Amino acid sequence: MREFWKEHSKDATVEEMMLDSRAKELTQHELPEILSLLPCLTGSRVLELGAGIGRYTGSLLTLAGHVTAVDFMESFVERNRQDNGHHSNATFLQADVTKLDMPKNSIDFIFSNWLLMYLTDEELKSFAEKMMGWLRPGGFLFFRESCNHRSGDFKRGLNPTCYRTEAQYNHLMTSMEVDVQEGGQMFGFDIVLKKKVQTYVQMKNNQNQICWLLEKVPRSPGTQNGFNSFQQFLDNQQYSNRSILRYEKMFGAGYVSTGGPSTTKEFVTC
Template identity: 55%
Template sequence: MGDIGAFMQGHSSRTQSEADYGKGVREVMTDFWREHSQEASLEEMMLDSNAQELTKHELPEILSYLPSWESKDVIELGAGIGRFTAKLAATAKHVTAIDFMEKFINKNQETNGHIPNIDFRCEDVTKLRLENNSCDLVFSNWLMMYLEDEEVHSLINKELSWIREGGYLFARESCFGQSGNKKRSVNPTKYRDPSLYMAMFTMITIPTENEDEVFGFELVLSRSLTSYIKMKHNPNQVVWLLQKLRRKASTINNGYKTFQEFLDNQQYSLNGILRYEKIFGRTFVSTGGIDTTKDFVSRLDLQPGQVVLDIGCGIGGSAFYMVKEFGVKVVAIDLSANMINIGMDRAREMDINEDEVQFEIADATKREYEPNTFDVIYSRDTILHIPDKLALFKQFFKWLKPGGKLFISDYCCSDGDHSDQFKDYVKQRGYNLLSPARYGKVLEEAGFTRVDAQDRTDLFVQSLEKELIVAEDIREDFVKEFSQDDFDYIVNGWKDKVGRTQDQRWGVFYAEKN
């Protein structure tokens, strides 16, 4: 288990321990669910007296986060009385519905047994054995919170084996504390921090047929359920969608297993984010802070009630400004969990509710939204990380409503040859840069019209120089809050950016969907 074992020991939350009962953990859990499955009702299964109304809203929301399961093999863990079973079976090739409570699975079979492509199994997932590479989607709902840390680790390892390459794991758990309002004589549930689940999902690997490769899960999205936020003011119902993919066994991204891990531990560590914010201004981690945000957003003619997708949202500064000044709603996504966690803290500080800004930890290259969803897509200095920009821009085009607008600022490169020093810098950061002119052409290739591609390196340099002045003005406070090394890192980094501008350019792009 190594590092992850130590991490789990420090982060799991228990309300009732094995020692409290004098029984084994599985026996405790079995007793708990026997008590809450007498009638095999929806209210019992969800542990909430308002289960009927809740499920009207959360069921379609959860299904909306799944990849297509049409003609796929699905394993449903914690299937219960079958809230999701029939929905999954409607288009799946086959569904195996599994639950360890006999009354629940019997009720499920009674309700859905007439559907020919469902198998019903009463089994404990800690003992469950399935064929490797036998399914395309594992759907797990309220399950791992009833397992010990070691059992969760073992289950994720097995799920990685069961799922075919390119397939998906979907999981939903209660985090931090109880959400259902049903009284419980005891509560052995483990309400973990979502970061623990994230670590286990993304750090567990299994071998492939090639010595230099492993299979692992990579994050597609993680977010709190909107239905629980709206109905219960509860952001602690968290979902994850992950995809089984290959990666180099020797690790990638400068020694980190996934790109997200690289972002959270190197480029966008907590300390790194906070020291950027100290220079850019509260809630901002992008060049020019509030000044460039006001300038850029003014081009979008935002109207109350419009929906904006903010890709690479950082800690929320642009999203908060758009909500406060124009009355829009924002879906704010970033692949860095650290960014999102700080952003949610800043939203509470700014008195912005979860309905106004919905945060997601998500990979824009893997995330799917319904066509014609957004009025505006907005992105600041993020797409530089993405190699296949054309494929991403085609997704943007699909997600925008007719008449929708796209705004991007991004790091670019100059035309022609570049210095070896700049090439090394780009490689070390994992950037994929285009010239501003080429960037604009790719937007046109994706279908956008009225494309305005500008090289605004002049504004970039102007902003950097202002921020260097700010740094000097707050030097004493900055060093007290962080350190002299942190201050030197910021100042030297900003000066290096100015010095790279012969090779590194800053592009600003506007486009529309007819």
């Protein structure tokens, strides 16, 4: 992955960040869209991972109490420092996020925009557990990834990026449980929001840019109808294949509740 980013960090430009020739135009729409999805950051301690040249760092610094921006490419960290170093509440770190360490429960909000797809499955699993440890209970994790296939039009010789499906991220993030303090209290992530990035839908007809906002919550075994989380209950019982087939028998193909095609047609045409 370092080799990949060495090849794409020669100029430290917004085009390299987005690996797209239309980056300047795209970022104008994407930035406000993504920022509008974040929770209130007033006074909060923010960790921005894979910050690149700081496309988001400047805005996060104006919203939050403190921002630590991390990236492993020296030229990107330098450009971020040049552009945003005048903020007194910024720390810039050149580090590989998989080797990063932070005190437990010390962060209110973790932000990453296109980072997890540059980690292998094994790295991602242990990294997600680390992030859970760094966040305080009730803290939030925002991440946005290219799912299924690449989004940018830049030529890539070697491309080791891992384009996971939306379902893979859902499963990985909501199924893990971590005993952060090693005292028996388990924590997990609940999905607060999951959305397609509309800028990419509208400007590139690309439905595969997905972002998630997760909250770190305590888990008590078996509290959600015998499941550890509401998501697990939905995936394994409420909307298991068997249950969906049963719903469709009652409500019609493609429907899991009352309505059916005639009602849908009426709603969308009025």
